[in-house]
Amino acid sequence: MSLRTPANGSTGYVEDVSPGRGTLPPRAWYASSDAASLSLNGTWRLRVSQAADAEDDAFAAPGYDAGDWPEVTVPGHWVLQGHGAPVYTNHLYPFPVDPPHVPDENPTGDHLRVFDLPDGWPAGGDAVLRFDGVESCARVWLNGTDVGEFKGSRLPHEFAVGRLLKPTGNVLAVRVHQWSAGSYLEDQDQWWLPGIFRDVTLLHRPAGAAGDFFVHASYDHVTGEGTLRVDSGAGGRVTVPELGVDVAAGEPVTLPVQPWTAETPRLYDGVLATAGERVPLRVGFRTVALDDGVIKVNGTPLLLKGVNRHEWHPRTGRALDLGTMREDVLLMKRHNVNAVRTSHYPPHPAFLDLCDEYGLWVVDECDLETHGFVEQDWRDNPVDDDRWTPALLDRAARMVERDKNHPSVVMWSLGNEAGTGRGLTAMAEWIRDRDPSRLLHYEGDQGCRDTDVYSRMYPPHAEVERIAKGLDGGTHRGRRLPLILCEYAHAMGNGPGGLAEYQELFETYDRLQGGFVWEWIDHGVEHPDLGYAYGGDFGEELHDGNFVCDGLLFPDRTPSPGLTEYKKVIEPVRIEAGAADGTVRLTNRYDFADLSHLEFAVFHQVDGVPLGARPLIVPPLAPGESAEVALPEAPDGGGGEVQWTVRALLAEDTPWAGKGHEVAWAQRTVARRAPLPAAAGVRPVLDGDRITLGPAVFDARTGAPLTLAGVPVHGLRLDVWRATTDNDDGAPWQPDARYGPLWRELGLHRMQHRLDSVGTDDEALTVRTRVAPAGREAGLRTAYRWTSDGTRVRLTVSVVPEGDWRVPLPRLGIRFGLEGTPEDPVRWFGGGSESYPDTRTASRDLLWDASVRDLQTPYVRPQENGARGDVRRAEIGGLRVDGDPVFWFTARPWTTEHLDAARHLTDLTPGGTVWVNLDHRQHGIGSQSCGPGPLPRYHLWPEPAEFSFVFSQPRD
Ligand code: GAL
Numbered sequence: 001m002s003l004r005t006p007a008n009g010s011t012g013y014v015e016d017v018s019p020g021r022g023t024l025p026p027r028a029w030y031a032s033s034d035a036a037s038l039s040l041n042g043t044w045r046l047r048v049s050q051a052a053d054a055e056d057d058a059f060a061a062p063g064y065d066a067g068d069w070p071e072v073t074v075p076g077h078w079v080l081q082g083h084g085a086p087v088y089t090n091h092l093y094p095f096p097v098d099p100p101h102v103p104d105e106n107p108t109g110d111h112l113r114v115f116d117l118p119d120g121w122p123a124g125g126d127a128v129l130r131f132d133g134v135e136s137c138a139r140v141w142l143n144g145t146d147v148g149e150f151k152g153s154r155l156p157h158e159f160a161v162g163r164l165l166k167p168t169g170n171v172l173a174v175r176v177h178q179w180s181a182g183s184y185l186e187d188q189d190q191w192w193l194p195g196i197f198r199d200v201t202l203l204h205r206p207a208g209a210a211g212d213f214f215v216h217a218s219y220d221h222v223t224g225e226g227t228l229r230v231d232s233g234a235g236g237r238v239t240v241p242e243l244g245v246d247v248a249a250g251e252p253v254t255l256p257v258q259p260w261t262a263e264t265p266r267l268y269d270g271v272l273a274t275a276g277e278r279v280p281l282r283v284g285f286r287t288v289a290l291d292d293g294v295i296k297v298n299g300t301p302l303l304l305k306g307v308n309r310h311e312w313h314p315r316t317g318r319a320l321d322l323g324t325m326r327e328d329v330l331l332m333k334r335h336n337v338n339a340v341r342t343s344h345y346p347p348h349p350a351f352l353d354l355c356d357e358y359g360l361w362v363v364d365e366c367d368l369e370t371h372g373f374v375e376q377d378w379r380d381n382p383v384d385d386d387r388w389t390p391a392l393l394d395r396a397a398r399m400v401e402r403d404k405n406h407p408s409v410v411m412w413s414l415g416n417e418a419g420t421g422r423g424l425t426a427m428a429e430w431i432r433d434r435d436p437s438r439l440l441h442y443e444g445d446q447g448c449r450d451t452d453v454y455s456r457m458y459p460p461h462a463e464v465e466r467i468a469k470g471l472d473g474g475t476h477r478g479r480r481l482p483l484i485l486c487e488y489a490h491a492m493g494n495g496p497g498g499l500a501e502y503q504e505l506f507e508t509y510d511r512l513q514g515g516f517v518w519e520w521i522d523h524g525v526e527h528p529d530l531g532y533a534y535g536g537d538f539g540e541e542l543h544d545g546n547f548v549c550d551g552l553l554f555p556d557r558t559p560s561p562g563l564t565e566y567k568k569v570i571e572p573v574r575i576e577a578g579a580a581d582g583t584v585r586l587t588n589r590y591d592f593a594d595l596s597h598l599e600f601a602v603f604h605q606v607d608g609v610p611l612g613a614r615p616l617i618v619p620p621l622a623p624g625e626s627a628e629v630a631l632p633e634a635p636d637g638g639g640g641e642v643q644w645t646v647r648a649l650l651a652e653d654t655p656w657a658g659k660g661h662e663v664a665w666a667q668r669t670v671a672r673r674a675p676l677p678a679a680a681g682v683r684p685v686l687d688g689d690r691i692t693l694g695p696a697v698f699d700a701r702t703g704a705p706l707t708l709a710g711v712p713v714h715g716l717r718l719d720v721w722r723a724t725t726d727n728d729d730g731a732p733w734q735p736d737a738r739y740g741p742l743w744r745e746l747g748l749h750r751m752q753h754r755l756d757s758v759g760t761d762d763e764a765l766t767v768r769t770r771v772a773p774a775g776r777e778a779g780l781r782t783a784y785r786w787t788s789d790g791t792r793v794r795l796t797v798s799v800v801p802e803g804d805w806r807v808p809l810p811r812l813g814i815r816f817g818l819e820g821t822p823e824d825p826v827r828w829f830g831g832g833s834e835s836y837p838d839t840r841t842a843s844r845d846l847l848w849d850a851s852v853r854d855l856q857t858p859y860v861r862p863q864e865n866g867a868r869g870d871v872r873r874a875e876i877g878g879l880r881v882d883g884d885p886v887f888w889f890t891a892r893p894w895t896t897e898h899l900d901a902a903r904h905l906t907d908l909t910p911g912g913t914v915w916v917n918l919d920h921r922q923h924g925i926g927s928q929s930c931g932p933g934p935l936p937r938y939h940l941w942p943e944p945a946e947f948s949f950v951f952s953q954p955r956d
Contacts (some may be wrong), residue, residue, distance in 0.1 A: 011052040014137055014180045015100045017387050020396035022140075022148020022157040024128065026390075026394075026401035027212035029349045033271070033278040036121055036204035040172065044196075045112040046072035048083045052106045052177050054085070059110050059113060060141035060173035066112045075133070075319040077195035078109045086317070086525060087192040088535035090544040091371035092304045093184070093415070094192060100181035100378055103933035107178040111196060116168040124594045125206040126277070128171075132348065133198030133318075137180030141173040151182030151391070154198075154318075154345035154367040155398035162205070172200075184382055185391065188344040188369045189418065190310055190318075191523060191548065193344075194835045198348055208275025210234050213249070215405045215693075216437065219259040219285040220222070220298035226257035226285030227560040236274035240283060243268060259298045260284030260407045262338050263593040265359030282356055284407025288438055290452050294482050295513055297361075297410065297438060299622075300591055303506060304361060304514035305570035307332065307552065308337030311347055314526040314555040322350055327557060329354040333656035335559065335567040336663065341486060341516045344369050344416035346399045355408035358656050362408045363441055363486070366399045366427070368392065368415025384421025396427040400434055413486075414442035414450070425450050443486045450480040454511075457487040458931030461501050468509035485515025490930035491562045492550030493726035493859045497838035497925030497934050499569045507589075517566060518930065523548045524555035524860045530904045532860045546726070549860040550929065561834040561842075561857060568842035573598065574664035578628040584646050584666075585628045588621040598663060599651040602631055607640035607673065607872075608847030610830035615648060634670045641844060641872065642671035652709035667844060673872060676884045679788040679794035679950050681752035684760040693765055695790025696951070703758035703767030703784070706814075708951040710791055711879045716816035718771050718782045718797065719917060721749050722864035723900035728810070730928035738928060742807045747773025749900065763787055770802075780942065792952040797920075801942035808865075808939040813887065813919030815896070818877035820914035822853035822893040827954075830871030830886065837938040838924040843869050852876075852891050852914050862902035866890050867922060875954045877914060884948040888919035920947035 013021065019290050031037070033388050045066040049055050051342050058064060072081050075556075079086045084107050087094050131138065135153035139146070142164045150157040164170075178194035205211075213232040220227070230238045239246045247253045249272065258266040270281035286297055294301045309328065311318045325348060332340065340360050342351075345367035355362050373381040382388035387635035396414070403409055412435070414427050428440055428450035439452040448454055459467070467473035487818045489496035496517065506512045524532025532555050534621035535543035549555070573595065574587040581820035584602075588595050600616040634642050648664040649658055684693040690706070691698040698708045705716050721743075722728075730738030743749070757766040765786040772779030781800040786793060797814060831843030834857050857865035871889040874884045881887075892899065896917075902908050924938025 010057065013139065014052045014103060014106070014177050015523040017100050017181045017382070017391055019152060019391045020148060020150035020157065022159055023150050023159055026156070026398040028214070029156060029402045030279050032203070032210070033280055034101055035206055035209060035277045036118070038115070038118055038202040040115060040202060041074055043071050044074045045069040046078055046083065048078055049108050049110070051104055052108050053346045054108065055110060055140070059112060060171070061144045061384070062169070062171045062765050064171070067831070069112070072111065072197045073261070074111065074113070074200060075198050075199055077193040077317045077319065079193060079195070080315065080317050080525070083109070085538035087538065088190070088543050088548050089192070090189045091187060091374065092542050093372040094540070094542055097177060097372060099184045099382060102179035102181070102183060107194060109176045109194060111174040111176060113172045115170050115172065115870055117165060117170070121167070122204055122206065125204055125209070127165055128156045128158045128205050129161045130156055131196065131198070132156050132200045132205060134174070134176055134196045135194050136182045136186060137177045138196070141177045142838045143171055144910040151180055151366060152189065152395050152398055153182065153186055155395060169883065176722065182391070185368050185370060185395070187372045189371070189547070191525070194315045206276035208234060209277050210272055210274045210279045212401065213272055213279070214285060215281060216436070217283045217407065218287045219257065219298050220287070221259070224256055225254050226259070227252055227254045228283060228285070229253070230272055230281070232272060232274060234276070236272055238270060238272055238281070238510055240268050240270035242244050245270070245737070252796050257285045260286045261297060261592040262359040262361045262408070263590055265357060267356060284356060286407055288410045290439060290481070293480050294422060294510055295453065301510065302361065302513055302591055302762045304339040304484065304516065305337055306341060306361070306514065306516035307337050307520045308343035308516045308518050309343045309347070309520040310343055310523065312521045312523045312555070314524055314532060320348060325351045326354055329358050329360065330656050331336060331553070331557065331559065332360060333358055334569045334661065335563055336572060337566070339363070339514070341365060341413065341515065343519065345507065346403060349402060350915040352403055352406045352408060354404055356406050360408055360501065361410050362406070363411040363413050364399060364403050364409045365413035366395050366415045368395055369417050370419060371417040373419060378419040381419045381421055383423040386422065389426050392423040392427050393430055396430055400431055402424045404435055409438065411439045411441045414440070416443065420444055424940065441484070441486065446478070447475045448481055452481065453484045454478040454481045455484045455486045457485070457926070458490065459485065459488070460932035461498065461505060461935060464502065464505050468512050477514045482513045483511055484513055487518040488515045488931060489517045490550055490727070490927045491517055491552045492520060492547065492929040493861060493863050494836070494857070494865055495725065495727045495839060495925040495929070496562055496927040496936065497727065497836065498927060499839070500841045501935060503569045517552060519551050521551035521553040521557065522555045522860050523551070526555070529906065531906045533906070534860060548859040548942050554858060555860065561839065564833050565839050565842045571664035573664040575646050575648065576666060577668050578943040580628065582631050582633070583628045584631055585626055586618055586621065587626040588623050590623050592623060594620045594622050597651055597654070598648045600646060600648055602644060602646045604635055605643050605645065605846065606635060606637045607844060609844070611635060612911055622873065637671050639674040641669060641673040643667055645844070667845070676789070676882050676950055679789045680763055682788040682790045683762055684765040686760065690762065691765055693786055694790045695792055696786065696788060696793040698765060698786070701758070702705045702755060703765065704888065709879055709953045711818065711877060713816045713818060717753055718769070718780065718799065719813055719896070720751065720780070720811055720814040721809040721896055723862065723896050725863045725925060726929040727926050727933070730933065731930050734928050734933070736928070736933050737807070739807055739923070739933070743810060746776060746778070746807060748810065749897070750774065756815055776803070778805050792950050794948055794950045796946060796948040798946045800944045805942045808923050808941050810923050810940070811917070811919045812921045812940060812945060813917055815915060815917045816912040817915050818879065820852065820877045820910060821912070822851065824852050824877060824914060826850050826852060826855060826891060828868060828871050828874035829890065830874070831869040834866055835869040836867060836925045838926065838934050840869050845870060852893055855891055855910060858905055860905070862899050862905060862908055864899070866892060867919070876916060880917060880952045880954045882950040882952070883918070884911045884950065887916070887947070887949070888922050890917040890919070891915065918949055920945060
């Protein structure tokens with residue numbers, strides 16, 4: 001074995017800052033209509049070694065016998081296929097920071113695939129071998145010839161290989177290194193996942209093939225005309241039959257067209273025919289401009305209702321099939337999302353095709369992040385070191401050239417969290433020169449020197465408003481630009497809270513053009529024992545725990561309550577009570593579409609039971625227009641609560657949802673329920689060690705209820721604790737108080753309940769207690785007053801805080817246990833979906849039925865979840881509870897303490913008890929796992945409170 005000489009040894013390229021060797025210049029990504037191609041996806045042979053130079057090149061030679069190597073699926077990551085393990089860090093490099101050096105321990109996967117050319121593969125012409133994504137560095141041999149190597153994981157790389165091909169027995173050998181100089185540019189907050197994770201394709205390139213081309217398709221909203229010009233290196237003709245276009249490449253043609261927008265994604269099919277091939281085009285006419293300090297498309301300002309999307313699948317990591325990509329787009333469209341930031345790298349190109357087709361505004365972000373340099377005050381940051389600039393320019397070019405023909409892409413983003421430096425400026429200059437038709441984004445450029453928008457992450461509401469008013473926010477130049485929140489509302493665990501208030505700001509100020517919730521999906525890894533694994537579950541030396549699970553979708557793509565909330569908050573039709581009684585006011589909040597694609601329905605409900613729905617005739621309002629429409633007469637509720645619900649539904653099937661899909665809704669109460677009966681008049685009776693009060697029995701010594709309305713209950717007492725959410729725990733870098741840790745420090749999770757007295761009089765049993773944590777003076781004087789009318793029992797809880805309280809309470813209410821199982825039915829009248837004070841917009845009142853199990857929200861790291869708000873009454877385990885006033889209802893088959901201690905859902909096992917929380921109030925949720933905490937109005941400060949519940953037997 002020879003000594004290792006990194007600079008010029010056979011693996012020297014691994015630590016070389018250059019983007020690669022031997023690759024073709026970047027170009028547009030397309031699938032030819034007639035040129036042959038061969039997918040090399042499928043089963044390959046794999047050998048993993050632990051160092052870049054542990055094995056020699058012999059495997060690349062034809063005839064090498066890899067028959068005893070394990071098989072691996074390409075596209076895929078070997079660490080998710082039983083070889084090694086994934087590593088999760090947020091911003092820390094999982095290796096010493098000494099650019100461009102990487103550790104000796106550098107898992108290296110030698111991939112081997114033997115293939116024949118299919119019958120009919122043309123004899124002439126060239127061929128290109130395309131890799132759409134390999135992490136992080138690859139060296140490639142075909143039939144024993146070294147064709148080159150490359151870095152830039154989520155970008156395409158091509159080699160000309162025609163001269164090397166044989167009809168049969170071609171040997172393709174790819175050596176993939178987990179770590180390389182490129183890793184320094186790819187420090188995104190995600191799993192480190194080496195492998196050939198996107199397609200590998202062999203493309204025949206006939207003589208006269210199109211090569212690269214650039215579709216320029218603008219729209220003039222004043223004339224209603226589009227101008228199409230297709231620049232093609234190989235010349236050729238451009239036809240768009242629907243428009244009667246038949247022009248030479250490079251020749252502009254202007255004619256009346258329907259524009260493309262994300263709401264009305266009108267595409268025209270065309271063809272670019274060069275001497276050697278026909279290339280399908282999908283032309284969308286639109287013009288993006290910065291005008292008057294706002295982003296306009298086709299002359300109209302945009303409001304971005306976006307999400308940050310990482311590519312993720314719980315089994316295959318960043319190797320996504322088309323079905324999964326489509327599912328993402330459909331889910332976005334069905335949840336009213338209109339924009340995607342491809343955080344933090346260009347996605348698989350097929351995803352952008354789907355965005356063109358279904359309609360989403362895209363901010364296409366380059367594969368660049370150097371966040372780990374923040375640990376050394378950005379010293380030696382590659383983006384400010386000229387040696388790295390070629391690599392940065394290479395990345396910019398590979399993104400822009402690949403994706404430039406997508407109408408959905410309206411902004412290029414230089415990357416994420418890479419500090420500032422000359423390299424970024426060079427990228428910006430290159431991109432502006434190559435494609436002046438789109439805007440430029442980069443959040444790290446707070447001075448907006450290189451960018452067209454002032455972009456921020458996680459600013460609190462108040463700051464957003466100050467920026468909107470021009471009172472704050474960046475440099476002079478930045479203040480004249482639109483504000484985009486490229487990340488806000490951190491959807492980690494339960495939350496995010498405060499979405500509605502952000503949206504209100506976005507809709508109030510022109511300069512605010514919306515944002516992108518962080519983030520689309522939890523990156524949980526399917527795990528045989530843990531359910532979904534997160535950072536640390538693979539024994540990583542450094543890791544950031546479940547910070548990788550912060551999406552609006554659970555890892556299996558089930559929408560979380562956060563997504564339901566977001567859908568409601570950004571709904572494109574606002575439905576409110578009208579100014580006149582019995583009317584509803586509807587406002588079109590689309591930017592481009594009128595309401596003719598929607599139909600409206602209205603129904604009334606009494607105590608949550610809906611009466612028949614009827615159509616509601618709404619004029620086809622233009623964007624921004626409102627109308628007031630009369631509602632049918634409300635029924636007489638006979639003492640029950642009467643509410644109306646108006647729904648906006650798709651009138652016809654669309655490509656993304658069927659007729660009847662709900663786009664927007666609203667609900668209002670028009671007649672309140674009659675007050676609850678006092679439930680008094682019966683005397684408590686002492687009988688040995690029991691006290692009987694109507695249908696309730698109590699322990700005479702402690703005053704604790706043993707049965708209520710005939711149902712055994714245990715452990716009923718005041719409860720202020722919740723299993724802290726990720727947002728309660730907060731992020732260490734957040735400047736505001738982080739209440740999760742403060743609650744624990746104070747001891748709210750171990751409150752002691754001291755009994756002060758149990759007393760009876762003619763009409764009530766009164767139990768007085770003091771609830772407080774050890775070691776502190778702060779406490780809650782609590783009185784439970786029980787009365788009954790013989791069939792019902794009423795509990796009134798009075799709470800008076802004592803001492804010096806410096807933190808809000810997590811919750812304020814009672815909890816008790818009922819015998820039961822997760823399958824037990826629950827029925828309640830109140831909000832149907834999980835909600836908390838600042839996540840309750842989507843909570844819809846109805847009489848709901850579910851099981852206890854259904855009420856649990858499966859946050860990957862277990863935490864407080866599942867509360868239903870505005871509950872008037874609930875029935876569970878044979879007990880009916882009516883609230884005075886309404887309450888938050890939670891039922892779970894384990895205790896809060898159990899939930900609090902669990903790290904994974906698999907740690908939670910039901911006992912024979914269902915624990916019920918009836919809360920008077922809850923503390924808000926906020927977004928402090930990365931951003932601001934709950935708004936002050938959602939803080940639950942200790943103050944004197946009184947609330948009641950009436951227990952009885954269910955009536956039916
Ligand atoms: C941002 C970053 C994201 C992610 C997020 C927190 O700073 O851009 O990649 O780390 O915070 O989840």
